[in-house]
Amino acid sequence: MDLAFTNEERAFREEVRQFLRETVPPEMRRKLVEGAQLSKDEMVAWWRILNKKGWCVSQWPKEYGGTGWTSVQQYIFKEELQMYPAPVPLAFGVAMVGPVIYTFGSETQKKHYLPRIANMDDWWCQGFSEPGSGSDLASLKTKAERKGDKYVINGQKTWTTLAQYADMIFCLCRTDPTAKKQAGISFILVNMKSRGITVRPIQTIDGGHEINEVFLDDVEVPVENLVGEENKGWDYAKFLLGNERTGIARVGVSKERLRRIKELASKFKSGGRPVLEDPAFRERLAACEVELKALELTQLRVVADETKHEKGKPNPASSVLKIKGSEIQQTTTELLMEVIGPFAAPYGEHPDSSYEATDWIAQSYFNNRKVSIYGGSNEIQRNIITKAVLGL
Amino acid sequence: MDFELSEEQRLLKEAVDGLLSDGYQFTQRKKYMKETGGWSQDIWRRLAEQGLLGLPFAEVDGGFGLGAVEAMIVMDALGKALVLEPYLATVVISGGFLRHGGSAAQRAEHIPPIIDGRKTFAFAQLEKDSRYDLHDVTTSARKRGQSWVIEGKKFVVINGESADTLVVTARTEGAQRDTAGIGVFLVPSNVKGITKETYPTQDGLRAADITFTGVEVGAHAAIGDPNNALLLIERVVDEARTALCAEAVGAMDESLKITVEYLKTRNQFGVPIGSFQSLQHRVADMFVALEQARSMSMFATMAVDFGDGAERAKTVAAAKMQIGMSGKFIGQQSIQLHGGIGMTMEAKIGHYFKRLAMIENTFGDTRYHLRRVSESGVLV
Numbered sequence: 001m002d003l004a005f006t007n008e009e010r011a012f013r014e015e016v017r018q019f020l021r022e023t024v025p026p027e028m029r030r031k032l033v034e035g036a037q038l039s040k041d042e043m044v045a046w047w048r049i050l051n052k053k054g055w056c057v058s059q060w061p062k063e064y065g066g067t068g069w070t071s072v073q074q075y076i077f078k079e080e081l082q083m084y085p086a087p088v089p090l091a092f093g094v095a096m097v098g099p100v101i102y103t104f105g106s107e108t109q110k111k112h113y114l115p116r117i118a119n120m121d122d123w124w125c126q127g128f129s130e131p132g133s134g135s136d137l138a139s140l141k142t143k144a145e146r147k148g149d150k151y152v153i154n155g156q157k158t159w160t161t162l163a164q165y166a167d168m169i170f171c172l173c174r175t176d177p178t179a180k181k182q183a184g185i186s187f188i189l190v191n192m193k194s195r196g197i198t199v200r201p202i203q204t205i206d207g208g209h210e211i212n213e214v215f216l217d218d219v220e221v222p223v224e225n226l227v228g229e230e231n232k233g234w235d236y237a238k239f240l241l242g243n244e245r246t247g248i249a250r251v252g253v254s255k256e257r258l259r260r261i262k263e264l265a266s267k268f269k270s271g272g273r274p275v276l277e278d279p280a281f282r283e284r285l286a287a288c289e290v291e292l293k294a295l296e297l298t299q300l301r302v303v304a305d306e307t308k309h310e311k312g313k314p315n316p317a318s319s320v321l322k323i324k325g326s327e328i329q330q331t332t333t334e335l336l337m338e339v340i341g342p343f344a345a346p347y348g349e350h351p352d353s354s355y356e357a358t359d360w361i362a363q364s365y366f367n368n369r370k371v372s373i374y375g376g377s378n379e380i381q382r383n384i385i386t387k388a389v390l391g392l
Numbered sequence: 393m394d395f396e397l398s399e400e401q402r403l404l405k406e407a408v409d410g411l412l413s414d415g416y417q418f419t420q421r422k423k424y425m426k427e428t429g430g431w432s433q434d435i436w437r438r439l440a441e442q443g444l445l446g447l448p449f450a451e452v453d454g455g456f457g458l459g460a461v462e463a464m465i466v467m468d469a470l471g472k473a474l475v476l477e478p479y480l481a482t483v484v485i486s487g488g489f490l491r492h493g494g495s496a497a498q499r500a501e502h503i504p505p506i507i508d509g510r511k512t513f514a515f516a517q518l519e520k521d522s523r524y525d526l527h528d529v530t531t532s533a534r535k536r537g538q539s540w541v542i543e544g545k546k547f548v549v550i551n552g553e554s555a556d557t558l559v560v561t562a563r564t565e566g567a568q569r570d571t572a573g574i575g576v577f578l579v580p581s582n583v584k585g586i587t588k589e590t591y592p593t594q595d596g597l598r599a600a601d602i603t604f605t606g607v608e609v610g611a612h613a614a615i616g617d618p619n620n621a622l623l624l625i626e627r628v629v630d631e632a633r634t635a636l637c638a639e640a641v642g643a644m645d646e647s648l649k650i651t652v653e654y655l656k657t658r659n660q661f662g663v664p665i666g667s668f669q670s671l672q673h674r675v676a677d678m679f680v681a682l683e684q685a686r687s688m689s690m691f692a693t694m695a696v697d698f699g700d701g702a703e704r705a706k707t708v709a710a711a712k713m714q715i716g717m718s719g720k721f722i723g724q725q726s727i728q729l730h731g732g733i734g735m736t737m738e739a740k741i742g743h744y745f746k747r748l749a750m751i752e753n754t755f756g757d758t759r760y761h762l763r764r765v766s767e768s769g770v771l772v
Contacts, residue, residue, distance in 0.1 A: 001401070001461050002394045003694040009393060072393050279766070286766035290688075290710045297687035304395050320680045382676035383669075390652050390675055392666040 003297070012073055016080040023049050024086045032085045033260070035360030037208070040165045043087050047120045056089050057098060057118045064102050064114050071303045082252025093117040093124040097170045099243055100187065100236050104228035127157040127171035127190070127214060128237065135380050138181040138234060142216060144173035144188055146223065151188060153219040163199050163212040166192045176231050187233035189225040206363035207347065241376060248375050249325030251296045257332040258289060265339045267355040275339050288331050295324045316388035319381040326371040326378060333365040395690070405465045407442055412473040418740045424476055429554030430598035431476040440509030445483055449491060453503045464638040464693045471642025474743055476597060478512045478551035484635045486513030486559045488628035489576055493616035498578065502557065514555035516546035516602055524756040526625050527571045531604065533562035533618065540577060540614065542607040552600030553590040555581050561625060564618050575618035576625060579609055595747040623701065630708045633755050634696045637689040637715045640751045644682050644719060647726040647744040651675060654730055671729055678722050685718035706768040709761040716758030719748040
């Protein structure tokens, strides 16, 4: 047992840092630090820089363009991106549909889609949730009917993150209406430019536009866009969601936010002194740091354990990461609110930014309520722990 | 980065788990509690036979020269079995003082009888007003010729009743809360001037309040610098805290296991109560608390040998704080999920709760360590 990073791992971290210092556009970094929205072009340009370096799909097998890094290196890489900060590769392509395609897809699909994901030629979005199917995802109703060499898809997807930018959507569709719930679902790749697709924006409580509704009306999709076998889509979806969970603790994001909290708390005053000098505030901050440190180590334990697990069978203990990681992210936004106090109120650009712009903070607080809901709500994670870990 | 136990460490774990699963069932524990001193000589002898009392000592002193990970393995097992024997007081704390501060003569005199199980020790440190501050010491040690004369009173000395030797913190100079002027002394428990008031503790151990009236010991009784031993004390107490973290993780682990088992077997409304989601989510949260505690226990275990004392202290404080929070949650919820039966002395679960509660209040509680972390600045 040795919880220190090895010299090689430390050197690797330095290499990543150096690369980020040299390549991340300062303007993009500034926007991220201040919680401003990035444009599609900014993100795509950055991910292409990453891809040129060979790091955009780092976790994929080498034959599909991956790096062959150890799981600890993967962790360090992601953490450095989150802390710098720089956008991590788009999860929907790189972490979700990519692994499904190279694990279950046809040779043609692999050849066509994988390089395009790596180079962000296709922006992917996720067509899982429906208005009537949230936590009970398997109750989904969107239908794909086989007609000759086509599927005809009808239904509605929702909470579709950044669908407004997307070129492709991977959809769970019901292909066998007679089969029971999980059994009749297929995993189908759909071009967002297809006739019959309508994207309607949903404004979230922070005022932002990240998510959308996607309507599919008689959308025709070639049958070769089916991934794997018909009616086996649920297995692929479970595989995909398991992959999603290990990245969801977002330890680097919380670390970066704690750094910001300290910075702001040394400027904003309370009782005539910087908020950072208020012992009660410091204790709440310290408690959050301790929990984050514990989470970081729990994450590393899960990461180290991954090498022993069968590929694609995530450690059910990763649900701990989702629960704790989301709680800590939410706590950091609460601490930010506490630091700026009454200056949380201005919506949009506040004319005074003498201490620096803080109009993003309340929005971030509101927006971060999502993290305990998405990716399998924390209550669903507790169900997973009770069943898969504790055997109840 | 490697979280795996080595082959030798795995064997050690099997050995200690084996010994305790065989010799430390709940009913046996109740018997041991009634023996002289409140623990079992037979178990102590078996721990010695397995070499467990000699793990941390250097090979030149007759030990095995093993480290913090091995200590964690043993303490975790002791926590699971709710062991009463004075391992912490004797091997971890007093052994720690001898290892880090003892002269060759002190090591030669005191370590072999610890390793072979002949003698046990106790740490006489707490005072009425010192609470968790290790530098708050009024008990005095004054030079008289070649001897030291100790005056004062120490409280809640675990194993103080049966220890052969006491390790006593005492002030050689300065005021009550000065960091300088504190020494550590080896005091045979049968010398003139020592009076003990003994009593049981909430978690089934035995303790003593010990009064020192003109207790005279030789010049060689001081471990390390008699005028400046606080750094030594802090180091050893950090090792004790780390050991307590591992013991607490063992106790939490077992509490969760017992509680899950109970939820599977206890029926109400015609079904196992574990089928109710409100109870399921509670145990899921207990699991989260346990894993967070385990991570921090490992972290402290790695940090306890850091050369940098400030870094070590901060890490151990963070761990003790996490263990305090997790221990309280798991302890309380274990009782709640057991319902009425959890309130009874005959159910084992309540005894874990009590031990966890006492661990929280030993060598600094959650709030105390939170303050230390917050004063020390950046952790992550």
